[in-house]
Every structure is written in C-alpha cells, then in structure tokens.
Amino acid sequence: MEDIRFVCTKCGQKLKCTPDNAGQKIECPACKKTVKIPNPYPPTAKLPRVHPDPQS
Numbered sequence: 001m002e003d004i005r006f007v008c009t010k011c012g013q014k015l016k017c018t019p020d021n022a023g024q025k026i027e028c029p030a031c032k033k034t035v036k037i038p039n040p041y042p043p044t045a046k047l048p049r050v051h052p053d054p055q056s
C-alpha cells in the first residue's frame with residue numbers, strides 16, 4: 001500500500017506514514033506537536049451501491 005501523505009495541522013510540515021497508522025496520533029518531527037494522521041479512506045468515499053432488483 002502507498003504511504004499516506006498529509007500536512008501537519010500545526011506547522012505545515014509535510015509528513016507521511018504507512019496506512020497502518022491511519023487515525024492514530026503522532027508527534028510531528030518538526031514542531032513536536034501531536035497531530036492526527038488522517039484516514040485516507042473515509043466511509044463517504046465508498047462507491048454507492050448499485051443494486052438493481054430484477055424481481056420487482
């Protein structure tokens with residue numbers, strides 16, 4: 001899987017991490033503040049379920 005790339009919300013430092021750490025909090029190496037790693041696959045990004053019903 002590709003690394004998650006995101007920006008520190010405190011200092012703007014570009015960061016990346018493995019998807020395994022998505023949703024966790026890390027210490028920014030630049031500003032030492034705690035930042036949350038965004039989830040790259042939010043539930044709203046899922047494709048809408050196409051579910052035709054031929055029996056109706």
Ligand SMILES: [Zn+2]
Pocket residue numbers: 008009010011012013028029030031032033
């Ligand atoms: Zn930072």
